[in-house]
Structure formats: C-alpha cells, structure tokens
Amino acid sequence: MGAAAGTDTGMVVIGAGQAGLQVAESLRAEGYEGPVTLIGDEPHAPYHRPPLSKAMLCGEAGEEQLTIRGPEALERKGIALVTGVAVESVDRAARRVRLDDGRVLAYRGLAFATGSRARPLPVSGADLDGVLALRTLDDARRIAAALEGAERVVVIGGGFIGLEVAAAARKCGRAVTVLEAADRLLARVAAPPVSEFFATLHAEHDVVLELGAAVTAVEGASGRVSGVRTADGRLHPADLVVAGIGILPNTELAEACGLTCDRGIVVDACARTSDPLVVAAGDCTARRGGDGLLRLESVQNAVEQGKSAAAALLGKERPFTAAPWFWSDQYDVKLQMVGLSAGHDRVVVRGSVAERRFSVFYFRDGALVAIDSVNRAPDHMLGRKLLDRAVVVTPEQVVDEGFALATLVR
C-alpha cells in the first residue's frame, strides 16, 4: 500500500472481525496517525457475529444490519480495509506480510486477529450436503436458506451455538433434535441448575433432547444427509444437520512465522506475543495468567484485547484483567454470565427458577467466582462490579433476597 506518512511503514491488522476492527480503531483513538491496514479474508466489512445464531437465522435481521462499521466510515478514519484477501505468510525478520493477491505490505507493528473456525465433525458423512456449521455470515446465510426447506433438523452439540440454532429452528417451525454427548446441556460452561433450566426450556418448546448421545456417523443417500447415527444404534432422521461442537483458534499463520502458540497465540494481559512488534487479540489468543493459559471466546475478549493490543503497538500498557462476561439468547430467555465458574465448590441460587428469573452464584474457597443470570440483568451487571472489585460476598447474603447486593459496591 502506498504513501506512508514520513518513514512510518504503518500498522497491519490480520483479521477484520470484532477484534481486528477494534485494534484498528483503537490505534486511531490512541492518536496514531500513520497508515493502518485491516485485512479480512471474508468478503464483508466487519460485522456483528452474535446475531448470526439468533435473529439472522429467522430472517429477523438483514445482513446489512449486522455491519459494525461500513467501508465509508472506515475510510473517514483513514483505515484501509482489504476484504476477500487472505494473508499467505508473515516474515517477521523483514517485517513484511504477503497477501494471497500478490501484494506485500511492510509493517512497523503487526496484529493477529485471525479468529477461529468451527471444529469439524470427526465422523464419516460430515461432508454430505445438508451438514453445516455456523461461524461466518456466509455460514448463517446457508443455514437460513436450508432452514426454509427443511422439515427435520438435528443439532449436534448442546452448547451455546447449538441451543441458539435449535431455538431459531423452532421459531421457524421446524422439528428439532439436539444431540449432546455429555449428560447435561452447557456442561462445559454452566452448573447443573442452569443446565436443567435450559433442558426444560427447550423441552417446553418441543425440542427433542438426547443427552449422553455420542454421534458415530452422519448418514445420507445420493450425497445428501438423511440422518445422524448415535452410539446406541439409533438413527435420528434429518434433512438439515447443524454441528456446534466448539471452535479451533486460527493459529497456523502465527505458528508458521514462529510465534509462541499453545492452543492459541500466547499473549500476556497486554495482548503482547513473543515478538515485541507483534500483538494478538480475540478468539485466536491464549492469555497467560495466574492459573495458566486462558482461552476466551467472546465479544468482550475481542474488544478488550483489541484495545490492549492497539495500546501495546504504541508502547503503552493497558492490561485486560476484567471478569469475563458472555451472554446467550434463546426464545425469550436471556442468559448472562460473568466470571469463570471452573473449579467452584459451592453453588447458591438467588431468585426463582420456576418464575424464570434467577441467578446462580458460584463460590470457590469461599470467594465468589462467577454468576449466571437468567432474565436477571441487574444481578449480572452488579456481578461485574463485585468480581472486578473482588468484593466479599457471602452465600448467606446471596440467598437472602431481602438483602440488596448493590449496597456492597457503593
């Protein structure tokens, strides 16, 4: 790319998703005036990914509405957006990246925001027509189109993506079966009361839930899917299969150029990699911390690491240490989560599960570590403060609805 301001070769951001966009815009917000190039391999300007598994599947939101920042708005900020182009290689010694359209860009600072991809189904038949995964806008387009003609949908995976797709498919009036290998839904992220709540919720919406269901094969005829076989020998008929079995961080490019990677591009709290000129942000990272490596797959992580990464490229320290938060929308239920519940030894419920308004508070060695809130936004927003400030909360205070937890953060 041409005219660098003076001798500044500029900043290059690989990946134009939520994290990459944040790096580019935060560079400007921090006052950087040199060239900024944002490179995305998808053919779209940066867009919001969360609605892909929700409003987008039922035609409730058009594609244009998902745009985070239009090309014109980026141009006004002096951010050169390159779409539909992948980075082929990075030469850290020469400080250059090579694009698959033949261009070579020099950089003074480089950010990896390469994101992640859907974990492929490791069984035979995964390549049949009608077997889809959800990660990109184009994936959502394919699933939305397939839903229109589908009668029976099988969702593989009872995590956030799988359950949101199941809810959307029910909204479209399709028959839905969810196959989950674990003995409860959301097993990786939530406690049993939350899992049970969502199992009941989906059953009430006539979703067939199969727990402990290990998928052995996807079956079909003439190249098209006809069903999913589970280890108990049963065939679950389907004309559309959506797999939501997790994601894999895109670390190949970083590994190829010798950056330290371990289930993600390893970064510190300031988003710095093993190369002082290179930062990384979002799904592609694994952050070093007190408890080892932390992989977060969330909007908040993309945004906060993006801000940290931009600051780091300009020689500033802006650590991201806030409690992680996540959310999921299914039917008319909003689940909001803050903190990390792994390793908890006590669970306390505040509110009423029957009335669909409750929060599960997780304690570890007597300290609050996480809160999952179902239709209780105030608990969630308060929880962010409680966790970020390491406020002492007791299980007794949590169960006592008469006790206003808000008084603890004033």
Next chain:
Amino acid sequence: MAKVTFIEHGGAAQTVDIPEGWTVMQGAVRNGVEGIEAECGGSCACATCHCYVEEEFLDRLAPPSQTEEEMLDSTASERRTNSRLSCQIKVTAALDGLVVRLPEAQS
C-alpha cells in the same frame, strides 16, 4: 428512511439516514457515529449504546422491555427519564427527524 441526528457529548452532530426496520444503533455504528459502542451487537446485553432521546420523540417510541429497563439501570453515564438503549429503538417513518444525545461514557 428516517433522518436521525446524533449529538455527541462534546456537541458534535452527525445526521444519518437509517432504513425503516433497522435499529437506531445499527444506523449509528455502520456510519461510524462516535459515542455508541454497542458491544453486544444489539442483544440488549451490554448497555453501551445508551442515548438520551429528545423529549418530543419519547412517546413515539415503543416502551422499553423489562430487560432494557433493567440494563438502563447499569449505564456508565447517568440514567435520565429520556434514557434509552439505541439497539432497542426500531426506526419507523414516524421517527424521521429524531434527535438523540449521546452520554459522556458508554463503559
């Protein structure tokens, strides 16, 4: 299309055309309006698209849902009687000329 004017905390104004059916937030972020973060993309889960709606337009808006009500209690800047989350305001022809003011901080 409806014309919506965003007035930043510092006083700078930007008017954008937003198609009917879009939310005010979607029109703002697409056009790069400063002062609307909208981290969650419109799920009413982050309270970072807070705005103050000019009084004359308030009763032309559908009332806030319970979730929006609750999230408005957690905005980074002061909640006022005309506070709304812009991701929950659907643009209609009746909102042509809408003016919203943006708070000092979203997060």
